[in-house]
Amino acid sequence: MNTSTGLRGVFSPVITPFAADLSPDAKRMVRHCKWVLDQGLGLAVFGTNSEANSLSTPEKLALLDALADGGIPGARMMPGTGCCALSDTVELTRAAVGHGAGGVLMLPPFYYKGVLDDGLFASYSEVIQRVGDARLRIYLYHIPQVSNVPLSYGLIERLLAAYPGTIAGIKDSSGDWDNTRGMLERFAPQGFNVFAGSESFLLATLRAGGAGCITATGNVNPRPIVRLFETWQAADADAQQKALDAVRAVFARFPMIPALKAAVAHWADDAGYATVRPPLVKLDGHQRSDLLAALGALDFSMPGL
Amino acid sequence: MNTSTGLRGVFSPVITPFAADLSPDAKRMVRHCKWVLDQGLGLAVFGTNSEANSLSTPEKLALLDALADGGIPGARMMPGTGCCALSDTVELTRAAVGHGAGGVLMLPPFYYKGVLDDGLFASYSEVIQRVGDARLRIYLYHIPQVSNVPLSYGLIERLLAAYPGTIAGIKDSSGDWDNTRGMLERFAPQGFNVFAGSESFLLATLRAGGAGCITATGNVNPRPIVRLFETWQAADADAQQKALDAVRAVFARFPMIPALKAAVAHWADDAGYATVRPPLVKLDGHQRSDLLAALGALDFSMPGL
Numbered sequence: 001m002n003t004s005t006g007l008r009g010v011f012s013p014v015i016t017p018f019a020a021d022l023s024p025d026a027k028r029m030v031r032h033c034k035w036v037l038d039q040g041l042g043l044a045v046f047g048t049n050s051e052a053n054s055l056s057t058p059e060k061l062a063l064l065d066a067l068a069d070g071g072i073p074g075a076r077m078m079p080g081t082g083c084c085a086l087s088d089t090v091e092l093t094r095a096a097v098g099h100g101a102g103g104v105l106m107l108p109p110f111y112y113k114g115v116l117d118d119g120l121f122a123s124y125s126e127v128i129q130r131v132g133d134a135r136l137r138i139y140l141y142h143i144p145q146v147s148n149v150p151l152s153y154g155l156i157e158r159l160l161a162a163y164p165g166t167i168a169g170i171k172d173s174s175g176d177w178d179n180t181r182g183m184l185e186r187f188a189p190q191g192f193n194v195f196a197g198s199e200s201f202l203l204a205t206l207r208a209g210g211a212g213c214i215t216a217t218g219n220v221n222p223r224p225i226v227r228l229f230e231t232w233q234a235a236d237a238d239a240q241q242k243a244l245d246a247v248r249a250v251f252a253r254f255p256m257i258p259a260l261k262a263a264v265a266h267w268a269d270d271a272g273y274a275t276v277r278p279p280l281v282k283l284d285g286h287q288r289s290d291l292l293a294a295l296g297a298l299d300f301s302m303p304g305l
Numbered sequence: 306m307n308t309s310t311g312l313r314g315v316f317s318p319v320i321t322p323f324a325a326d327l328s329p330d331a332k333r334m335v336r337h338c339k340w341v342l343d344q345g346l347g348l349a350v351f352g353t354n355s356e357a358n359s360l361s362t363p364e365k366l367a368l369l370d371a372l373a374d375g376g377i378p379g380a381r382m383m384p385g386t387g388c389c390a391l392s393d394t395v396e397l398t399r400a401a402v403g404h405g406a407g408g409v410l411m412l413p414p415f416y417y418k419g420v421l422d423d424g425l426f427a428s429y430s431e432v433i434q435r436v437g438d439a440r441l442r443i444y445l446y447h448i449p450q451v452s453n454v455p456l457s458y459g460l461i462e463r464l465l466a467a468y469p470g471t472i473a474g475i476k477d478s479s480g481d482w483d484n485t486r487g488m489l490e491r492f493a494p495q496g497f498n499v500f501a502g503s504e505s506f507l508l509a510t511l512r513a514g515g516a517g518c519i520t521a522t523g524n525v526n527p528r529p530i531v532r533l534f535e536t537w538q539a540a541d542a543d544a545q546q547k548a549l550d551a552v553r554a555v556f557a558r559f560p561m562i563p564a565l566k567a568a569v570a571h572w573a574d575d576a577g578y579a580t581v582r583p584p585l586v587k588l589d590g591h592q593r594s595d596l597l598a599a600l601g602a603l604d605f606s607m608p609g610l
Contacts, residue, residue: 022391022431053416056362056392084389086327086582087361109584111358111415113451119584126327126583146418148453149584277391278431279414279424279454 006137006168006193007102008211010202010226011078012036012218013047015261016055016063018275024059028273030070032219032264035305037076039222040230044105046080046092048146048173049216049257054277057088061095074100078214082107082141086123090130103137103168105214110147117155124159128166136166143173143197150174153186160190171214173197177204184208199225200248203241206232216256220263220302221247250294258283259291266292267302311442311473311498312407313516315507315530316383317341317523318352320566321360321368323580329364333578335375337524337569340610342381344527345535349410351385351397353451353478354521354562359582362393366400379405383519387412387446391428395435408442408473410519415452422460429464433471441471448478448502455479458491465495476519478502482509489513504530505553508546511537521561525568525607526552555599563588564596571597572607 014036017028033043045067046052046060055063064079074096081092081104089106096104106127108120128136140159144150151170159167169192172180180201184194185208193211196202202213202225212229221244228240251259258276262283265273276282283291319341322333338348350372351357351365360368369384379401386397386409394411401409411432413425433441445464449455456475464472474497477485485506488499490513498516501507507518507530517534526549533545556564563581567588570578581587588596 048416053389054391054414056388056390056396059390059392083361084358085361085364086359087364091361109359111353111451112584115584116586119586122583122586146416278427279417279420281421281424281427 007042007078008193009042010212010218010229011042011044011214012222013044013049013214013216015219015264016050017273018277022277024055024063026063026066029063030067030072033067033072036218036222040226041218041222042076042078044078044080044214047105048143049260051257051277051280052080057091060092064095064099068099075102077101078103078105078139080105080107084109084111086126089127093127093131097131097133097136103139105139105141105171107141107147108149108151110149113148115149117152120155121158125162128163137168138166139168140170142170153182156187160187160192169193169195169211171195171197177201180205181208184210199244202228203232203237216260217248217251219260246298247300254283254287254291262288262291267305312347312383313498314347315517315523315534316347316349316519317527318349318354318519318521320524320569321355322578323582327582329360329368331368331371334368335372335377338372338377341523341527345531346523346527347381347383349383349385349519352410353448354565356562356582356585357385362396365397369400369404373404380407382406383408383410383444385410389414389416391431394432398432398436402436402438402441408444410444410446410476412446412452413454413456415454418453420454422457425460426463430467433468442473443471444473445475447475458487461492465492465497474498474500474516476500476502482506485510486513489515504549507533508537508542521565522553522556524565551603552605555603559588559592559596567593567596572610
């Protein structure tokens with residue numbers, strides 16, 4: 001049994017809207033965050049699916065301020081703060097804690113490859129010591145297929161031993177259930193909150209003592225995902241999981257971020273949401289029609305957006 | 306025959322020294338840059354081996370200013386300016402051009418994987434248009450084993466067609482000679498300067514019409530590498546290449562950046578040069594002894610450092 005008091009539930013790496021000149025569009029972001037919050041999710045702003053790694057640190061800091069000004073509660077946020085440069089990670093993490101973030105989701109520095117666990121330990125350790133704030137709660141971010149910098153069980157063990165109050169959990173986006181299960185078995189009993197990297201493993205993660213999921217499709221299909229989190233012990237849990245999988249499978253047929261943005265733009269009736277920053281490319285007209293047709297076939301919609 | 310007027314020769318991604326508190330150490334960097342320059346090399350500051358991707362944009366901007374203040378001529382510099390975020394890349398590139406840099410070495414945005422050539426084209430295109438300076442000369446940076454974002458021939462072709470005066474060349478760090486040769490055959494006749502990613506391919510690159518190399522070991526073994534560049538048509542060129550390879554093979558037995566820094570620290574008699582930023586880890590005592598012993602066996606030294 002996981003007795004952690006840390007963050008639990010369903011979080012969405014909320015999309016970052018951009019204006020036509022490709023500057024971050026705080027107004028549209030606040031609007032979308034409010035809708036996601038209203039569906040019962042937490043906000044993993046600045047995740048992979050937020051195009052966070054296409055934003056500079058000053059742009060992220062300005063968005064954090066804009067979210068606060070827009071009334072988004074820090075306690076429901078788990079901002080991504082892990083950058084390539086230690087100095088950036090420290091600055092962003094400090095700002096997130098200052099805004100009362102319930103936690104931060106922290107990539108390891110991801111440019112250099114084949115680095116040693118000693119170096120990754122030092123990276124996280126320096127951040128924790130430099131931020132120097134007892135309120136800091138770090139959720140590690142394991143996404144080896146993108147970062148190419150995996151986080152090993154051994155590293156997690158060392159970090160938990162050194163910073164038991166601060167290292168609060170992990171998002172496992174590896175898509176490798178054996179890895180997630182191994183983390184749950186080893187670390188969940190210590191109050192370490194394991195989040196699945198998508199709703200595909202939500203039911204399995206909850207059954208194994210996990211904390212929930214952090215999922216791209218939380219931007220578009222939030223209520224049904226939250227419902228499974230809330231009723232995972234109900235008789236229809238497997239059927240719910242299957243329905244979630246069907247929606248996700250549609251989005252997974254397209255480049256995920258452009259597809260999320262196309263869906264939000266459609267249901268918000270605001271084409272501005274579809275803009276992505278290079279190196280991403282927005283869906284073309286054919287892809288957009290295919291996406292909407294496939295979602296229509298599932299009676300999918302985004303009520304209240 | 307390559308008739309380009311762009312940068313040619315041997316460039317070194319100069320190491321970035323750090324103070325004990327891990328802040329960039331401009332004073333030691335200026336000193337090392339001067340030594341490298343005096344050996345006849347150009348300065349590819351902020352390269353992979355400069356730990357550039359462990360520095361924030363403000364840290365790089367401050368170092369550019371410090372190098373200029375320290376008397377380092379911009380014309381001999383090819384700063385690395387490609388970051389994950391468009392806004393960072395634009396800011397750094399603009400600053401490099403403002404400092405009179407002979408060129409910039411530009412990674413593609415490297416977090417998102419599997420991106421389309423359309424997106425990479427848009428990334429470079431946006432930077433060129435936003436910098437909007439006729440002096441800008443871009444050397445593309447192909448290092449797929451680290452960035453995991455390869456630059457295809459098709460992309461280079463499109464960029465050259467759209468920005469013939471600005472797209473000046475490439476550093477091919479793939480280590481795949483067939484790829485380098487293909488670039489030379491296709492693009493060198495248009496005045497596109499192809500640099501090998503290390504001196505291992507220097508002779509082959511020059512024989513095939515390339516512009517030189519940009520190499521980590523330029524930090525430690527500069528004169529012999531420059532000598533091969535200057536005398537590649539001499540009878541002893543193959544023997545020179547073999548001698549360069551022997552030195553490189555020693556460094557390649559260790560993590561490259563910590564090994565370069567250990568060697569500089571040793572020959573500069575200044576342990577401060579050995580400090581690396583996490584996620585890198587400096588050589589331990591055993592590794593350091595092994596490195597120095599292996600270099601000693603080659604009668605290697607760094608005269609004048």
